[in-house]
Amino acid sequence: MALDAMSDVSDEALLVLYANGDAAAARSLTVQLAPRVLAHAFRMLGDRAEAEDVTQEALMRLWKIAPDWRQGEAKVTTWLYRVTANLCTDRLRKVRMKDIDDVPEIVDDAPSADEGLIEKARAEALNGALAELPERQRQAVVLRHIEGLQNPEISEIMDISVEAVESLTARGKRALAAALGKRRAELGFYDG
Amino acid sequence: MADPRKSELTEAELDRLFKASDAETPLPSGDLMARIMADAEAVQAQAIAPTPGAAPQSRGLFAGLGEALGGWAGLSGLGAAVATGLVIGIFPPDQLASYAAMLTGAEVSLSDYVPGDMALSTVASDG
Numbered sequence: 301m302a303l304d305a306m307s308d309v310s311d312e313a314l315l316v317l318y319a320n321g322d323a324a325a326a327r328s329l330t331v332q333l334a335p336r337v338l339a340h341a342f343r344m345l346g347d348r349a350e351a352e353d354v355t356q357e358a359l360m361r362l363w364k365i366a367p368d369w370r371q372g373e374a375k376v377t378t379w380l381y382r383v384t385a386n387l388c389t390d391r392l393r394k395v396r397m398k399d400i401d402d403v404p405e406i407v408d409d410a411p412s413a414d415e416g417l418i419e420k421a422r423a424e425a426l427n428g429a430l431a432e433l434p435e436r437q438r439q440a441v442v443l444r445h446i447e448g449l450q451n452p453e454i455s456e457i458m459d460i461s462v463e464a465v466e467s468l469t470a471r472g473k474r475a476l477a478a479a480l481g482k483r484r485a486e487l488g489f490y491d492g
Numbered sequence: 493m494a495d496p497r498k499s500e501l502t503e504a505e506l507d508r509l510f511k512a513s514d515a516e517t518p519l520p521s522g523d524l525m526a527r528i529m530a531d532a533e534a535v536q537a538q539a540i541a542p543t544p545g546a547a548p549q550s551r552g553l554f555a556g557l558g559e560a561l562g563g564w565a566g567l568s569g570l571g572a573a574v575a576t577g578l579v580i581g582i583f584p585p586d587q588l589a590s591y592a593a594m595l596t597g598a599e600v601s602l603s604d605y606v607p608g609d610m611a612l613s614t615v616a617s618d619g
Binding site for chain 2: 356445474478
């Protein structure tokens with residue numbers, strides 16, 4: 301089946317096709333899911349190489365579970381976000397155990413007036429501040445405010461109540477606002 | 493106008509940071525996509541191919557029963573025992589001589605097989 305013909309097929313149906321030996325379904329799932337997994341892993345880990353490894357591992361788990369996938373129980377993306385978060389947590393724990401202080405540094409250079417550079421500096425500053433948040437707060441903020449998921453889906457991914465998601469995102473945002481408030485000028489927020 | 497001396501970003505400023513971060517989302521490299529596809533194909537091929545050394549399928553109740561009784565050798569022994577029991581049932585020990593005579597072609601009468609008054613004087617011969 302051509303990739304174009306699969307653009308309207310749900311992830312769950314694609315996974316069943318994959319389990320039945322359809323190679324095109326694997327390609328379609330990879331194209332749709334790998335960017336989302338990589339983005340989430342990158343924001344959780346702050347390291348591209350590590351995020352790529354997590355992406356490959358998360359999708360490997362998806363391929364392996366495909367024959368046993370029970371339709372209707374969970375969305376593929378929800379399951380995949382959960383697996384990705386767990387893999388990231390494992391890696392973050394290992395880093396903490398090794399006591400390596402390699403949290404990505406915020407770029408201290410003053411951004412140029414160029415809008416593109418300011419946007420890049422803002423993204424880097426945010427990623428740096430996110431890395432300082434407690435892991436669960438970071439995950440909730442990233443899922444809600446950058447990846448745009450709704451609270452019920454986040455609660456399913458994180459296996460907590462919707463109220464707990466709201467609490468985590470609120471605390472996370474307050475911490476980010478406080479951490480980045482001191483850098484308002486270099487982030488180009490002179491004129492509100 | 494926002495006050496640069498303020499100690500916290502506003503909600504709107506945070507939203508602009510979130511948008512900036514979204515715009516800077518890293519995309520998977522071609523190498524990563526190739527690695528993922530290679531994994532997918534390998535797992536798929538493994539799942540479809542028959543597993544070497546896989547356990548044989550169940551062969552049903554009678555096959556299992558035959559196996560429990562010792563296979564074909566056991567079943568043929570059992571068959572012989574059943575046949576012997578049948579012959580002994582039809583020809584009780586006191587009539588075995590007549591049965592033997594019949595097998596050897598000697599003349600026997602039906603009364604040899606029917607006890608007492610029910611006997612008929614019919615002579616059977618193997619001709």
